[in-house]
Amino acid sequence: MYIRAMEKITEKILLEKSSPKTNKLEQIKILNLSRMGLKSEDLPVPLLSKLCSLEQLDLSGNLLQEIPKGLCLPSLKILNCSNNDMEDVVSLEALRNIEELRLEDNLYLTVNDEHKVIFLLPKLRMFNGKDISSTAHHIRHGSTEILRKRVIGVWERSFGLPDPITAQSLAAVEKRFVVAACTQIKYGPNSLSEYTKWRVEMIAKEYLKSLTFSEEEGGKITDTTPTKENETPAERRTRDLGGNSIVSPQKRIRNNSEVVTEASPRKSSRLASAAPVEASPRKSKRVTSTPQKTDPMMSSPRKHARMTNVGTPEGSPRKSSRLENASKTESPRRAAKSVISTPTSRPAKGESPRKTAKDQTTSQQSKQKTAKTENNTPRKTAGAKLKVTQEPVSLQPLHVLQCHSRQDSPDDFSTQLWACAFEPPQECSDGISGGSRTVATCGGETLCVIDCESGHVLKKYKVPGEEFFSLAWSTVLMSRTGGSGRPCNILAAGGKRGLVKLIHPRVNLAFGEFHASRRAISIMRFSPRNASFLFTGTYENKIFLWDISGLDRDYNFKISKLLVLETGSTPLHLSLLPTSPDTHLLSGCDDGLYVFDIQISKNTQKRNEEMEIVFPVYKKKDKKNTYRTIDGLSFLSDDIVASKSHMQGSIYLWSWSATRASWNGRKKEVPAVVLAELQWSSTDIPYLSLGTCPGYGYVVCGDEQGRLWMYHITDTMMENFKSGKTISATEVLEWPSPVRAGKGALEGPSINGIAMDPDLHYLVALTDKNMAVVWKREGR
Numbered sequence: 001m002y003i004r005a006m007e008k009i010t011e012k013i014l015l016e017k018s019s020p021k022t023n024k025l026e027q028i029k030i031l032n033l034s035r036m037g038l039k040s041e042d043l044p045v046p047l048l049s050k051l052c053s054l055e056q057l058d059l060s061g062n063l064l065q066e067i068p069k070g071l072c073l074p075s076l077k078i079l080n081c082s083n084n085d086m087e088d089v090v091s092l093e094a095l096r097n098i099e100e101l102r103l104e105d106n107l108y109l110t111v112n113d114e115h116k117v118i119f120l121l122p123k124l125r126m127f128n129g130k131d132i133s134s135t136a137h138h139i140r141h142g143s144t145e146i147l148r149k150r151v152i153g154v155w156e157r158s159f160g161l162p163d164p165i166t167a168q169s170l171a172a173v174e175k176r177f178v179v180a181a182c183t184q185i186k187y188g189p190n191s192l193s194e195y196t197k198w199r200v201e202m203i204a205k206e207y208l209k210s211l212t213f214s215e216e217e218g219g220k221i222t223d224t225t226p227t228k229e230n231e232t233p234a235e236r237r238t239r240d241l242g243g244n245s246i247v248s249p250q251k252r253i254r255n256n257s258e259v260v261t262e263a264s265p266r267k268s269s270r271l272a273s274a275a276p277v278e279a280s281p282r283k284s285k286r287v288t289s290t291p292q293k294t295d296p297m298m299s300s301p302r303k304h305a306r307m308t309n310v311g312t313p314e315g316s317p318r319k320s321s322r323l324e325n326a327s328k329t330e331s332p333r334r335a336a337k338s339v340i341s342t343p344t345s346r347p348a349k350g351e352s353p354r355k356t357a358k359d360q361t362t363s364q365q366s367k368q369k370t371a372k373t374e375n376n377t378p379r380k381t382a383g384a385k386l387k388v389t390q391e392p393v394s395l396q397p398l399h400v401l402q403c404h405s406r407q408d409s410p411d412d413f414s415t416q417l418w419a420c421a422f423e424p425p426q427e428c429s430d431g432i433s434g435g436s437r438t439v440a441t442c443g444g445e446t447l448c449v450i451d452c453e454s455g456h457v458l459k460k461y462k463v464p465g466e467e468f469f470s471l472a473w474s475t476v477l478m479s480r481t482g483g484s485g486r487p488c489n490i491l492a493a494g495g496k497r498g499l500v501k502l503i504h505p506r507v508n509l510a511f512g513e514f515h516a517s518r519r520a521i522s523i524m525r526f527s528p529r530n531a532s533f534l535f536t537g538t539y540e541n542k543i544f545l546w547d548i549s550g551l552d553r554d555y556n557f558k559i560s561k562l563l564v565l566e567t568g569s570t571p572l573h574l575s576l577l578p579t580s581p582d583t584h585l586l587s588g589c590d591d592g593l594y595v596f597d598i599q600i601s602k603n604t605q606k607r608n609e610e611m612e613i614v615f616p617v618y619k620k621k622d623k624k625n626t627y628r629t630i631d632g633l634s635f636l637s638d639d640i641v642a643s644k645s646h647m648q649g650s651i652y653l654w655s656w657s658a659t660r661a662s663w664n665g666r667k668k669e670v671p672a673v674v675l676a677e678l679q680w681s682s683t684d685i686p687y688l689s690l691g692t693c694p695g696y697g698y699v700v701c702g703d704e705q706g707r708l709w710m711y712h713i714t715d716t717m718m719e720n721f722k723s724g725k726t727i728s729a730t731e732v733l734e735w736p737s738p739v740r741a742g743k744g745a746l747e748g749p750s751i752n753g754i755a756m757d758p759d760l761h762y763l764v765a766l767t768d769k770n771m772a773v774v775w776k777r778e779g780r
Contacts, residue, residue, distance in 0.1 A: 009033070009044050014051075025050040034080070035061035045070045059084065060102070066091040082106070089113045093120040100126040107461055107508045111555060112195035115139055119199070144199065147187060151203045154181045161211060170212065178204045189556040191512045392712040393696060393760055397736035399455035399774040404443045410740065417443030417766035419470045420755040423505075424489055436757050439764050440491055440505075441772050442468035447493050449505050452762040452774050459505045461493075468495040472534065474526035479552045490551075492534055494521030500536060502548070504555070511555035516544060525574040529581045533562070537571030543587060545598065564606045565596045572687065573633035575641070577656065578694075584610075586656075588630030588643060611663055611670050617648045632690035632701060636713060640675065642699045646686045650726050651678040651701060653713065675718060678711050679726040691754035691763075702751020702765055706735030708775075736773065 011025065019030040028051050038059070049072045056078040064081060066088040079098050083105040092098070098121050103109060118124060118136045125133055159177050162169035181204045182197045405412040423438040437452045445466050449459040471493040477485030491503045498517035503510045517538035527533035534546045545563035550556065569591035577584050585596045594609035617627045629646040636642050636653065644651045658673035681703035690701035699711040712730040721727065735748035749769035756763045763775040 009038070009042060009047065011047065014047070026052055028054055030054075030056040032058045033062070034058045038062040038064060040065050040068050043068050043071070048073070067095065069094075071095070089117045090120065092117060096121060097123055099123050102128055104128050105508055107459060107510065110194070110510050110512075111191055112193075112198070115192060115195040116198065119144075143187070144203070147185065147196070147199055148203050148207070150185045150187070151181050151200060151207055154184055154204075155207065165212060170208075174205065174208055177208060189554075190514070190559065191555050191557065194513075392710075392730050393698075394778040395708075395710075395733060395763055395775040396778055397738075397773060398452070398762075398776040399772075400736060400738040401450065401455060401457070401772045401774070402770055403448050403450070403457045403460070403772065404441070404446050404770055406444065413746070413769045415444040415770040416768045417441055417752060417770065417772060418468065419753050420764050420766050420772070421471055421473055422755055422757045422762075422764075423449075423473055424475045437762060439755060439757075439762070439774075440471055440473065441764070441766060442471045442493055442495075443766065443770070444468070447471060447491070447501075447503070448772075449491075450764075450772070450774075452757075452764065452776070455774065459508065461501075461503055461505075461510060463497075463501065466495050466497055466499075468493050469520065469522055470494055470524040470537075472524040472526045474531045474534070476531045476548075476551055479550070481553070492524055492526070492548075494524055494536060496520040498538065500524070500534070500546075502557075509555065512557060514546075514559045516546065517542075522570055523572060523574050525576065527576060527581050528578075535574050535585065537567070537574055537587065539570055541567050541569055541571075543567060543571050543574070543585070543596070562600060562605070563598060565598075566606065566608050567594060572629075572631055573689070575633050575635055578635050578638045586613075586633065586641070588633035590629050591626075592628045593630045593633065593643060609668070612668055613654075613659060613672050614669050615643075615645065615652060615654075615672050616674065617645050617650075617652075629686060631687045634690060634692040634699075635694065636692045636697070636699060637694055640713075642678075642690060642692055644680065644690060644701070647682075647684055648680075649682040650680050651690060651699060651711075652676075653678065653699075653718075676713075676721045677726045678709075679728050680709055681705075681707075685750050688751060689753045691756055693756040693758070693760045695758055696760045698756065698760065700754050700756065700763065702754055704748075704750045706748030706751060706767065708733040708751065708754070708763070708765060733775070738771075 014025060014028065014031065015021075015023065017032050018028040019032075020027075022028060025047075031051065031054055039062070043064075045068050049070070051073060053075050054073050055075050057073070057076060058080045060080045060082045062084050064084040064086060066086065067081075069091070071094060073095060074097060076095055076098060078100040079092075079095065080102040082102045085108065086103060086106040087108045089103070089109065092101075101117065101121065101124055103113075103117070114127065118127065118132060118139045122140065124136065125131065155177060158180060159173065162173055178201050181200050185196070185200050186193075187196050402410070402412070404415045404417060406415060420439055420441045423436045423440065425436060438458070439450050439452055441448045441450060445462050445464055445468070447459075447461040447468060448457050450457055471491060473489055473491055475487050475489050478488050479485050488504060488506065491505055492500055493503070494500045494516060498515060498519055498521055499513050500516045500521070501510060502512040502514075516536045517540055519539035521536050521538050523537040525535045527535070530547075532547050532549045532551075534548055535543055536546065537543045543563075543565040544561060545565075547560040547562055548557055549560065550558040565585070565587070567587055567589050569589045571587045571589050573588035575586040575588075577586075583597070583599055585598045587594050587596065593613045593615075595611050595613065596607060597610045615627075621627055625647050627645045627648060630643055631646050632642070632644040632651065634642050635656075639655055639657050641654055641656055642651055643654070652672065652674050653676040654672040654674045659670055662673065663670045678699065680701055683704040685704040688702055688704070690699060692699050697713045699713060701709050703709065709729045710731040710733060711727070717727065737745045737748070739745045746769075749767035749771065751765050752768055753766040754763065761777055765773045765775070767773070
């Protein structure tokens with residue numbers, strides 16, 4: 001259900017929605033402004049400040065991000081701000097007489113914000129329907145006194161007042177002091193680290209001010225630092241600390257597009273199919289340079305939804321070949337739910353929107369050469385049995401969603417979407433039997449959780465200034481007092497800031513984060529056997545294995561670094577062995593495919609690759625391309641792996657067990673035992689990932705025109721494979737070319753990522769033009 005259109009707040013509306021009924025604003029005691037689609041800027045401060053007798057205010061079900069500055073309601077005791085987009089609880093500080101407060105269903109708020117609210121509102125005794133008297137006393141007094149003693153200790157050990165005292169010298173000392181205090185002082189669980197830093201910074205500034213009070217009284221200090229009018233305390237704090245300058249690795253440039261989250265389900269609008277439109281030529285081309293080695297300055301971890309000080313838009317460590325239509329990053333707003341499209345070459349009138357293998361073969365074979373030198377590569381005509389249905393499935397486009405737009409703009413075609421993954425079977429049995437219809441997607445500053453059947457965006461999670469590149473689900477056990485653990489599905493996501501964000505979407509809670517890398521995170525995977533083990537590939541050319549353990553009912557958890565794997569280039573894809581996910585990891589990187597021994601029982605924490613798997617296409621290398629960038633990797637069965645190299649024009653199916661068996665234990669390079677080669681697009685666009693559905697024997701890979709190349713791999717096909725000949729696609733699904741009213745159709749985008757649920761009820765394809773396409777299997 002959509003929130004209905006916003007109504008302007010006027011004196012008449014206030015009187016109509018007030019209780020008791022009166023004709024004077026000054027006499028209103030209860031006011032209900034819920035579910036009016038109000039944003040923070042829609043609350044007229046001068047008018048609302050006339051409500052001097054107001055005791056109860058209901059603002060639930062709106063789009064508020066904060067309470068507007070300057071609002072004065074001296075008699076307000078009960079406030080309901082549930083089901084909003086609240087990001088800044090510091091704005092509640094002006095309402096210091098509040099005794100009861102509700103903030104449920106504000107996805108951006110974490111346990112850190114709950115502690116901030118309790119500290120800022122000295123009379124608060126009921127929070128989200130619970131009595132917090134004992135907790136509040138500890139937060140306001142006990143922990144504050146402990147932190148104050150530690151702050152004073154930092155000052156006395158390492159700092160002193162400048163001589164002479166000037167505004168500039170004092171500001172410099174304050175900056176160093178605050179940074180040192182926040183870095184050195186650790187208190188409480190990891191999940192409250194952001195609150196602890198916030199309080200330490202506040203206490204440090206108050207303490208320094210107390211030391212300089214007499215000096216300031218005795219002689220006027222001239223502050224030459226300009227202060228912005230209406231600048232918030234948070235903005236001043238950031239300016240005093242010098243702001244956060246973030247430089248992102250320049251491997252693949254993406255536009256820093258902006259998106260928002262919503263706690264309530266929304267439905268993205270659908271687009272009608274477009275008439276044939278001539279496709280404009282693509283401008284993107286493969287960038288031949290290797291990743292820059294400059295070490296970026298990553299910001300320190302900050303609260304999820306309030307990382308607003310990004311500075312100038314920066315290059316993203318993604319496709320530098322796709323810089324067209326770049327636009328400046330703007331301040332985050334609620335994301336548009338509308339759907340937009342880009343058309344590719346449309347089928348002629350009366351032509352089916354699908355193409356079989358033969359339809360594609362002629363044009364592709366003229367562009368692709370099968371190198372004769374590849375005939376010496378080990379191949380097998382029969383690999384592991386797939387045991388899949390012999391009948392191919394039929395998919396139809398169901399939704400095209402534009403749910404990652406910055407500032408709700410229906411014209412945002414620059415936000416690139418990168419990763420998607422289906423949620424594991426639901427904690428409650430309300431999903432599809434044996435699978436899931438809920439998928440998480442990431443791109444720009446936002447994660448979305450989408451219901452594939454309805455097209456509803458169930459949850460959104462925004463981190464202004466972040467750019468998400470990868471995400472992963474895991475079902476972990478949450479410990480409970482006096483009982484067994486309760487399984488819950490958590491979502492981990494990371495991007496250019498090098499931070500891993502941890503989210504429990506079911507309860508709308510972003511409960512933690514940790515710093516996984518000095519540079520951007522490129523890929524993430526949870527272990528299917530050890531649910532708390534998370535692998536993170538980074539632009540440091542390393543893969544880290546973390547143990548996220550001890551999650552309890554208060555969302556406290558512990559982080560341990562178990563392994564560091566040296567890759568030599570950026571990891572792009574990670575795959576664990578289906579039959580033994582705790583022994584070996586396959587990593588497709590910018591410079592090859594490497595295999596790592598990940599057994600924890602061994603003593604060595606830092607490890608190099610055990611072997612490198614090499615492919616026939618490497619023999620085609622020339623001055624422009626080595627063909628070693630592995631931009632697609634996934635297991636099709638317990639033994640068969642699907643992988644591809646950039647500009648290969650095909651996809652290899654190869655046997656893990658046979659390749660492993662051919663390794664002599666000494667030589668690093670091991671030729672892949674290729675079982676089949678699948679014909680694919682001859683595009684020069686990099687990083688178009690593939691996906692597999694083992695249960696149905698499907699390999700799917702999108703191309704630069706928005707098409708999906710579907711390969712139904714059966715035992716019969718594998719047995720009939722003849723060495724040296726590529727297998728054509730079972731079917732090529734054309735870009736659905738949705739159209740926005742009055743806008744017409746646009747060119748088909750590149751398909752960056754693909755995910756299928758285990759039962760192949762749904763397929764989700766992510767594009768480089770801010771569209772997520774949901775395909776559904778026919779006949780269900």
